[in-house]
Amino acid sequence: DDDFITNLCPTERVPRLPLPTMRRQAGRSLNALILWASLLALAVLAHMGEGKEYKIQKFLKDRDAWLESKFALPDDIKSADAEIESWALTESVSTVRNAQTLECKRQFIAANSRAVSGDMPSQFPASCPKDGGSKKRGDGTAHLVFVSSSKDIKRAERIVEAVGKNKLKPWKPAESFVLVVDSNSGDSDKDGKLMEKARKAAGRLSNTRVATMEEVEGQGAQAFVAYDRVKIPPKPVGRPVRLAYTLFVSPNDPLWRLYRVIHSIYSEQDFFFVHVDAQQTYASESDRVANEDKAKKALQGVMDIMAPMIANGNMRVEPVYDVSWGGTSMLNAELAMAEALLEMGEWDYWINLSSTDYPLKPIDDLRNFLSDSKNWGYNYGWGAYQDPDDEEKNQGLKSTFVECEGHSFRVNDKFPIPRGVKLQGGSSWFLLSRQFVQFIDDCLAMGFENRTKAGECSTVLMMLDYGQYKINFEEVFYQTVQANTGHCEVIVNEDLRFINWSKDRDDVHVGCMHWEEVDWCGNSPQVMTEDKWDEGREKPDRFFSRKYEHPVVFDHMDSVLGLNTTDGMPQELRDVMNRNSVRIENPRGKNIAFHKVAYASSNQVNDDGKAFFSANVLDGNLNTRWSSDHVDHGQWITVKLSDNKEPLCNVTEVRIFWETAYAAVYDLQISEDLDKWEVVHSTTRENRKRPQTKKELTHVIPINGGNGAMLAAFKLDLKHRATRWGFSIWEIEAYGRCEQQVPGAVFGDSPKY
Incomplete structure (x- = not known):
């Protein structure tokens, strides 16, 4: 009842119990703990789920409403199928014909209509030099250069290049430029060609974007100014660096592994958000019932083993999205979790992990690294420049994807190439400062309707809108936002991880993985052995690695780190873990084709x-x-x-x-x-x-x-x-x-x- 929930989830933080004490109590009375954990789980779920709408969820809801108002979408599956068939790609590259629900088909049609009509975000604002911010920042002004002909564009190029080389006094090299296209000749073909020439010129120039006369008049010149550099905040006084973790868990992840991963990093001074994939709502009725039961059991299992930590007030366990590989659901879930972590308490850095991650060094070594003056305040995440014109490496930039029904469908190959920003992409694993996370969250609060007139936040909002039609965008979003806003000078191009991407497997960079979740080819890292973990541990400035699956490897890592992550583990989890350590003989007998x-x-x-x-x-x-x-x-x-x-x-x-x-x-x-x-x-x-x-x-x-x-x-x-x-x-x-x-x-x- 309400009193029960209130007592378990007070507004003040619940007094924390030392972790060894919790483990001893769990060992003495496992049945009591399981009963208490189950009740607590139900109470916490009820407390968390009441009326909570994350900013990213509202952003997407408003976007969907805008799409509904802009495009005529069919109301029945037969009509939707007929329209999709008229423009769908071949079955060898797209599975759009396999979608089951009307909602999914309507999303395909809306995405295709938006791409064909030219309403997709393509020209982005940017306020950091393309050299990554090595030059000094400007004074917060932007030069608006008006162009109405090809000759004007050529003159504008010479001006911007001269300023960039500091040859045109008194303009400073780091100030930004906007080519304002006055295209009202009455000839739509001529105006379109002029706009395209201006966009190509802006793509070649440093810190330059394109706007129309109508945009400048509607938004005001202030919307196009450059921004001062981000100042590094002071280090915490009187306490160590505090960390905030997000951890992705799927219903198929073994609970014994999750237990060991969370106990390898848990500290009462840090904060944790464990995301358990939400129930699939798109399956057939029989599959939906089976999936619902599976999702509930998975969530309950996680809640049971996390109950003591939830009681301490520094952990949340919640299903937000049904996350699939390659889909934007991962990025959207991360943004929701980041918002929750900001509300949970005072911390300094956000680290995202999967349930196959493990530390290479004691967590206090990471705290000491971050508290060092030369490292403090920076954002860590590996990324490389993504040339939008490189057909082989542009990662589907010209394709439109829609994620629904647990799959990212390739809708068309008509997506406009992004211009005006320096695209950065690479690792989806990062370590971000609270200052940058707060900046993203504040921008999200401005909403979808303000995406083109939010000043520096327009880079965030337009890039988020753009990313909803892409795959693996969690590997691009944070790096690109940093590289194109005032945060560009506090980037360290290193994710502090050790991951084995070796080509021992012939499918890495050659074959095609994750095809069942996306109409594209993907890769995954190798599963680590004890030797590989030892190799990563020897590397300087590497604090986490992935991925790990075998209990024997976990035992080895614990022995080196001085941990005992099986302490207090429920016996049923131990039994499953021990069975994973035993090699089972093939019940079909001997393979007589072996080495024939x-x-x-x-x-x-x-x-x-x-x-x-x-x-x-x-x-x-x-x-x-x-x-x-x-x-x-x-x-x-x-x-x-x-x-x-x-x-x-x-x-x-x-x-x-x-x-x-x-x-x-x-x-x-x-x-x-x-x-x-x-x-x-x-x-x-x-x-x-x-x-x-x-x-x-x-x-x-x-x-x-x-x-x-x-x-x-x-x-x-x-x-x-x-x-x-x-x-x-x-x-x-x-x-x-x-x-x-x-x-x-x-x-x-x-x-x-």
Whole structure:
């Protein structure tokens, strides 16, 4: 009831218990703790959920209302499907046709209409020199240069370049410029070309943007001024540096790992916001019920193990968004959590983590690093200049994406290239000062309707609006805002992390990951071993690393750091953790195709010489793969288990571990003599739908209903690709029995068929 909630969640902070005391109490009375934690969890959830609307949520709600008023959107699925079909990209690059809900389809249509009509944000204000702020800042003025012809633009370029070289007194190099385009000739084509020339000129010049005469008259010249440098705040007196953490948790994350991660960083003087992915609302009714139950159990499990820390008043656990890889939901959730952390108490730096992160050094080492005068007050996060005109590296800048139904759909390739700002992108892991976080939050308070007339905050608001149509924008937003506002002089291009992006796996920077969550190719770092963690620990100015999954590695890290993150862990979590430490034998028996012979119609070889041979599918390594040429017909791969001098094998099951570039249509054929072939299975688009998860990329094919067949070889006759790439397979396995195991060659001449 209300009294119960009030007593558990008073406005004053609950008196804190020392963590060792909490652990001892938990060990003495686990049942009492679980009951208390469950009640506390329900109370805290009720307390948190009442009437809270984060600024980012209002920003997006106002944006959606604006879209509704601006574009005519269909009210039924049939009409929506017809409109989408008229402009949708091919199925090889976009999955927009797979969306289920009307709301999702309306978002596609609104995004496409906005991109085609030219209403997408494309010209951004900026108030920091393009050299990253190495020059002194201006005095808060901007020069408005009016242009009405191509000659005017050329003159303006010469003026801006002269000022930049300090050759035009008394103008100072760091002052900003606005090319004000007076395009009222009455000829829309001519005016459009003039505006495009002005934008290209501004893109080449330092600290220059473009505005129309109407914008200057409507917003006032003050909206275009430059801004003074940000002053570094004084260091805290009488206390150590305080940290604020955000931690992303999905319902699939093991609770034992979360328990160990949070206990490796927890301190009563710091603040924590643990984000548990919200319930999926877009699934079918049966899936929705299953997802709802899963989400509730996941949230309750996190609340149970965090209950003592929540009681201390320095931790919140809350579902805000259903976060998917690559989608803007991650950035939006971060902004909501940052707002909450600002309200929770006094801290100095914000660190974002995942549930696979772990410290490399004691947290006090990080506090000492930040309190050093040469490090204090700066923002840390790695980023590199993103050239919008570089087709190979612009990360989908010309594509429009919409995130809904847990997926980022590629809607079109008509998005305008951003101009006027220096785009920075790189790491999504950062350490940001409270001063910068407060600046972002204050800008968000100005709202969507003021996005083009908010002075320096227009950079924040317009970039946030722009980012809602992009992928992985949490890797771009903070760096770009810093580089193009008064905060540009307090950036350190280093995220203080150690992450293993080595190319031991052949799919890194070559293959395609996360396809089930985004119509694009993504990458993920390697899972760390004890040796890799030791390597990262030796590097100076590295304080966190990721990612870690195996309990044995956690034990090693704890022993070096002097931690015991299993202390007080509930026994049920211990049991799960211990089971993860045991290698389970394959219940299907021995893979009789291991290290046999594989032949293929073609083997892809990249320009850099990297090859994807057929032998990779039989090496027992799910990190190496075979790939064919990028053509549809005439492609096949054969696995030879025996020849005329060896006994045949009775194969009962074949398993194919497809890479993203799977075959939509193919036949599985078997042969006793590598001459006559019999089709025993056919996969078509009708009997096997497009996979929605990585697990569905593994095709399990029983032979003769599992009874098996005697054969010397089997072949995949690949007929139609599902993607624009070739056919690609990580591994092929065969189960059954051969009278005698005879190792085959890894390479060999292809037999004559």
